[in-house]
Each structure stands twice: as structure tokens, then as C-alpha cells.
Amino acid sequence: MSSLTEHEPRGKHQANKATASGWIGSALEYYDFFIYATAASLIFPQIFFPKGDPKVAIIASLATYGVGYVARPIGAFVLGHWGDTHGRKTVLITCMFLMGLSTIAVGLLPTYDQVGLWAPALLVLLRLVQGFAVAGEISGASSMILEHAPFGRRGFYASFTLQGVQAGQILAAAVFLPLAHYMDKEAFLGWGWRIPFLLSFLVIVAGWIIRREVDETPAFAEEGQQRAVPKAPVVQAITESWRDMLRVVCCSLMNVIPVVTTIFGAAYAVQPGYGIGFEKDVYLWIPVLGNIVAVAVIPFVGNWSDKVGRKPLIISGALLSGLLSYGYLYAISIHHVPLAIAMSLLMWGVVYQGYNAVFPSFYPEMFPTRTRVSGMAISQNLGTAATAMLPALFVAVAPPGAAGIPWVVGSITLAICCVAAFAAWTARETYRVHMNDLGNPAVRGVARDEYLRLRREALGQGGGSRVFT
Numbered sequence: 001m002s003s004l005t006e007h008e009p010r011g012k013h014q015a016n017k018a019t020a021s022g023w024i025g026s027a028l029e030y031y032d033f034f035i036y037a038t039a040a041s042l043i044f045p046q047i048f049f050p051k052g053d054p055k056v057a058i059i060a061s062l063a064t065y066g067v068g069y070v071a072r073p074i075g076a077f078v079l080g081h082w083g084d085t086h087g088r089k090t091v092l093i094t095c096m097f098l099m100g101l102s103t104i105a106v107g108l109l110p111t112y113d114q115v116g117l118w119a120p121a122l123l124v125l126l127r128l129v130q131g132f133a134v135a136g137e138i139s140g141a142s143s144m145i146l147e148h149a150p151f152g153r154r155g156f157y158a159s160f161t162l163q164g165v166q167a168g169q170i171l172a173a174a175v176f177l178p179l180a181h182y183m184d185k186e187a188f189l190g191w192g193w194r195i196p197f198l199l200s201f202l203v204i205v206a207g208w209i210i211r212r213e214v215d216e217t218p219a220f221a222e223e224g225q226q227r228a229v230p231k232a233p234v235v236q237a238i239t240e241s242w243r244d245m246l247r248v249v250c251c252s253l254m255n256v257i258p259v260v261t262t263i264f265g266a267a268y269a270v271q272p273g274y275g276i277g278f279e280k281d282v283y284l285w286i287p288v289l290g291n292i293v294a295v296a297v298i299p300f301v302g303n304w305s306d307k308v309g310r311k312p313l314i315i316s317g318a319l320l321s322g323l324l325s326y327g328y329l330y331a332i333s334i335h336h337v338p339l340a341i342a343m344s345l346l347m348w349g350v351v352y353q354g355y356n357a358v359f360p361s362f363y364p365e366m367f368p369t370r371t372r373v374s375g376m377a378i379s380q381n382l383g384t385a386a387t388a389m390l391p392a393l394f395v396a397v398a399p400p401g402a403a404g405i406p407w408v409v410g411s412i413t414l415a416i417c418c419v420a421a422f423a424a425w426t427a428r429e430t431y432r433v434h435m436n437d438l439g440n441p442a443v444r445g446v447a448r449d450e451y452l453r454l455r456r457e458a459l460g461q462g463g464g465s466r467v468f469t
Contacts (some may be wrong), residue, residue, distance in 0.1 A: 007152055010041055014215055017152050018148035019157050021092075021214045022141035022434035023164035028203040029096055029137050030168030031175075032103040033130060035196045036068070038284070039264055042270060043193045047111045048119045067124050069388030071131030075376075077234055083373030084233035087216045088144040091136050091373065096211065097132035100204035102126045107197025134444030138165070141269035142360040147217035147435065149368070150308060152455025158361035159302025166294045166356075171264070173288045175199065180284060218371045219435055230370050234378065241439065245379035246368040250423030251314065251363075252383025254355050256390060256416045257321050259329070261348045262287045263391045264409065269332050269340075282337060286344045293349030294356070300356035306455070308363040309431050314424040315356020321347050322417030329406035355378060355420070365430035368439030383454035387416075 083091035101241050106126050112119040141161045149157035175196040183192045230236045237245065265286070267276035324347035331340035359380075369373035394412070398405040430438065432445025445451065 004215055007308050015148045015153075018145050018214050018217070019160045020144045021210050023160045023167070024210050025092060025096060025172065025207050026141050026161050026164030027168040029099050029134060031171045032168075032200050032203060033068070033134050034169045034172035034262070035175065035256045036103070036127065036130060038172055039196075040263070040268070042180075042266060042284075043105075043189065044123070047113075047189055048123055050110075051202075051209075053167055060200055061353070063172060067388070068127040068131030068134070069385045072129040072135040072448040073378065075132035075135030076139070076252035076377035076381040077133075079113040080139065080237075080294050080404065081232075081234050081373035083136060083140050083143065083377070084230065084371055087220055087372065088140050088147070089214055089216050091210065092144065093208070093211050094138065094325060095133050095136045097204060099130060099137075100200045100207070102129035103197050103200040103203070107130045107194040107200070112408045128267065130186070134296075134383045136373070136377055138162075138360065139364070139373050143364050143372045144214070144217055146361060146364050147219040147372075150458035151434060152451065152458045154365070155310065155361040155397055156299060156303040156360060157468060158364070160299050161303075161360040162356050163295055163298040163301075166291045166298065170288055170291045170295070172196070173284050173291075176282050177288070213412065223369050229365040233371045233374040236377065238369065241367055241371065241375050244374055244427065244439075247423045247427050248363050248366065248376065248379035249383040249386075251318075251355075251359065251420045252380045253387060253416045254318055254321075254359075255384045255387040256351050256419045257325070257348065258388045259387055260291065260325050260394075260409065260413050261344060264394045265328065265332060267391065267395065268329070271460065276330070278335065278337070286341055286400055287348070289341055290344040291350035293345050297353045298349055298357040301353050302361070305358045305361065306431060309367070309429050310358050311429055312425055313354040313358050313429065315357075315421045317356070318417045318421040318424070321352040322414035324351060325413040326406055326410035329410055333406050350380060362427075362430065364385035365433065365438050366427065369435070371439070420462050 008468075034242045078097065079091050103126075106123065109122055109126070138161060140268070141164075142158050144162060146154050146158045179188060179195060180190045197409055245264070266283060269283045269286075301313060324343060328340065328343040330349050331343050363380060364372050388410075394409050397412075398408045402408075428441060431446065431456065432451045433443060438445040446454065
């Protein structure tokens with residue numbers, strides 16, 4: 001494209017192959033991450049912690065879930081550095097192996113009745129490894145897809161990173177559904193819950209086959225040819241882009257919505273201490289159905305962000321999903337299954353995707369190529385780490401037997417969403433900025449008419465593959 005070569009990196013772009021790799025890799029890796037989340041809400045309080053006070057067991061189990069997020073900033077520093085110095089492909093394969101092996105190990109752990117306190121201690125250790133590994137996945141996959149995508153289509157292609165994440169959540173819950181439904185309770189708690197963790201062996205094999213086929217991105221290759229790859233990308237990202245990193249930290253607090261939907265909501269609905277009485281296999285359908293809708297909605301929202309910009313969708317998605325959290329928790333509190341499903345579909349499946357489908361392009365577009373993975377990984381994982389203990393906090397401030405649980409938890413959720421929306425509002429719009437100009441606040445995006453012309457040009461030269469449109 002002659003009109004783009006001045007600002008867009010030259011080289012072989014593999015938009016479709018990179019997107020397929022990012023989608024499948026994210027789906028497989030987040031399957032690992034979320035089977036732990038599901039088990040932490042439904043299974044672990046009963047098998048890895050002392051029996052007695054159900055409140056203590058629930059808090060302890062959800063805290064081990066949060067420990068994974070505590071490890072993420074450490075993983076972000078290490079894996080972000082690796083991605084900006086050795087390439088996007090290398091860091092993604094590393095993340096996949098770490099996640100898969102640690103998840104298999106969880107499936108082999110002894111229970112509290114067998115080894116006492118060693119059981120929760122080993123569980124925490126393996127959750128730390130999981131958190132470390134997943135820290136580089138979204139930033140690495142988003143950067144790889146973004147840098148392979150044609151100009152004017154970055155939002156659409158990058159959104160498939162999060163579509164893969166949602167598909168991984170569907171797979172995680174779907175694996176538990178037949179086990180929870182068809183196995184008797186004693187067998188399920190005894191050994192049936194281990195099956196989803198041991199299946200992660202297939203994750204490693206499939207992920208390796210897929211990710212080894214993708215080339216490194218032209219943008220990163222150009223950095224190497226120009227000897228512009230930094231020796232300390234983390235330091236450079238902090239010194240040059242600290243304002244945008246702070247914005248990403250605040251925007252990433254939107255992780256509160258999946259926490260409310262799939263973690264606290266599960267404990268609130270099914271754990272005996274709360275007395276709501278949802279059946280485990282019935283409740284598992286709520287996030288599954290919400291994620292099915294999300295998978296369908298995400299590419300349309302990503303494509304929309306290439307037309308109207310990233311900021312309007314992120315801001316509206318944050319505020320509206322925060323408001324809808326009240327209705328979702330209220331539906332659970334009155335044990336109204338159809339209403340809980342409907343609110344999940346609206347809040348999680350549709351409205352939240354205004355943020356969720358757009359941040360894989362919005363975040364990496366804030367940073368230049370030389371520090372893109374580090375800048376996004378560190379700041380995003382610091383933000384999500386700040387939400388790590390929210391499930392335990394929600395149980396602490398709204399324990400079993402407390403009054404007004406939907407109001408208390410919903411108000412905290414909405415306040416956090418307002419912080420994220422304000423941070424997005426202060427950011428620069430990036431959807432019309434060329435790849436080589438990203439991260440430079442002095443460069444404005446091309447005029448709208450010129451942008452639309454270049455976008456049509458990109459669509460005419462492979463940017464509109466039938467695979468993804």
C-alpha cells in the first residue's frame with residue numbers, strides 16, 4: 001500500500017494466521033485459568049480447607065484465587081521484558097507451557113484430609129505460577145495481532161484475543177457441567193473435579209502446534225533491523241509512558257465485572273452459608289450463556305471501534321455494566337434463575353463487551369512498538385491485581401446472613417467502574433493513528449475522510465478476509 005508505507009511497517013503481514021493463533025492460544029490458556037476460578041467457588045472450600053465455619057472456608061478459597069492476580073504484576077515485568085526484547089511469539093509459547101504444566105499439577109494435588117495444611121499451601125504455590133504465566137498472554141497476543149493487522153482494522157482483529165478468552169471460559173464451565181450433573185456428589189468431590197485440570201495436557205499440545213506456525217510481526221522485525229529494541233523496555237515504558245500506564249491501571253479495574261459475575265456470584269448463589277440454594281450445575285449455565293453471547297458480540301464491537309473510536313465504547317461499557325451489577329445480584333438474592341440469566345446476558349454478554357472487546361486494541365495502541373508488551377502487561381496486570389482480593393472483600397463486607405448484599409456489592413462495583421470510565425475519558429483516541437506513530441502524543445490521527453479511504457484500501461488488500469468478517 002503505497003499511501004501507508006511511510007507510517008506502517010513493511011513486511012509480511014499474517015493477520016488471519018496471527019488472529020487464529022491469538023484466539024486459540026488465549027482460549028486454551030484461559031481455559032486453564034478459569035477452571036481454577038470455577039473450582040475455587042464450587043469445590044475447593046470443601047476439599048482444601050478445614051471444615052467448620054463455611055464463611056472462613058469460602059474466604060480462604062477465594063483468596064487463593066486472588067493470589068494468582070497478585071503474581072501477575074511480577075509475571076508482567078518478566079514476560080513484558082521478554083516480549084519486547086525477544087519477540088511476541090517467544091513470550092506466548094513460554095506463557096502457554098507455564099500455564100499448562102501448573103494446571104496439570106493442581107489436578108494431582110492431595111486434599112486437606114490427606115495432607116493437612118500442605119494442601120492449601122501447594123494450591124497457593126501453583127496459583128502463583130498460573131498468575132505469573134497468564135500475565136503475558138493478553139498483552140503478547142494483543143500486540144502480535146495488532147501488529148499484523150491492516151490499518152483501519154486493528155480494533156476488529158485485536159478483539160479476537162478477548163473472544164478467545166471468553167471461549168476459554170465457556171470451555172471451562174462446560175467441562176464442569178456434565179461432571180457436576182451426572183456424577184454423584186461424593187465421586188465429584190473425590191476425583192471428578194480433577195478431570196478438567198488433567199485435560200490441560202491437551203492445551204499444551206494444541207497450543208504448541210498452533211503458535212509455532214506464526215511469524216514474528218513486521219513492526220517488531222523493523223525495530224530489530226533499526227537496532228531500536230531496548231535493553232530495558234520496562235524502564236523505558238515507565239519513564240516515557242507513565243501517564244498512559246496509569247490510565248491502563250485504572251481502566252483494568254473493570255475486571256470487577258467478571259469477578260462479580262463468575263466468582264463472587266457463584267459463591268453467593270451456591271455456597272451453603274449464603275442459603276440462596278442454586279444448584280451447582282444450574283448456576284454454571286449462567287456464565288456459560290453470558291459468554292456465548294459475548295463470543296458473538298465481541299467482533300461486532302471491535303469492528304465498531306474501528307468506525308467510532310475506542311473511547312466511547314469503553315466509557316459506556318464501563319458505566320452501564322456497573323449499573324447492571326445491581327440487577328444481577330438482586331436476581332440471585334431472590335433465587336430467580338430466569339432473571340439472573342437475563343441480567344447476565346445483558347450485563348456480561350453485551351454491555352461489558354464495550355470495554356472487553358476494545359481494550360485489546362486500545363491498550364497496546366497507547367505504546368510504541370519498542371515498549372508495547374511491557375507497557376500493557378505491567379499496567380494491565382497491576383490493575384487486575386488490585387481487583388484480586390475483591391471476592392474475599394465482598395464476602396467480608398457482605399457475609400452470609402448480612403442484609404442488602406446486592407446493594408453493598410453493587411455499589412462497590414459501580415464506583416470502581418466509574419474510575420475506569422474516567423481514566424478512559426482522559427486518554428488520547430488512537431484508532432486513526434498509524435502503527436509507527438503509536439505512542440507519540442505529538443502525532444495526531446489522520447483526518448476522518450482520509451482514514452476511511454485508507455481503511456477501504458486496507459480492506460481491498462487482504463484486510464477483509466472472509467475468515468474474520
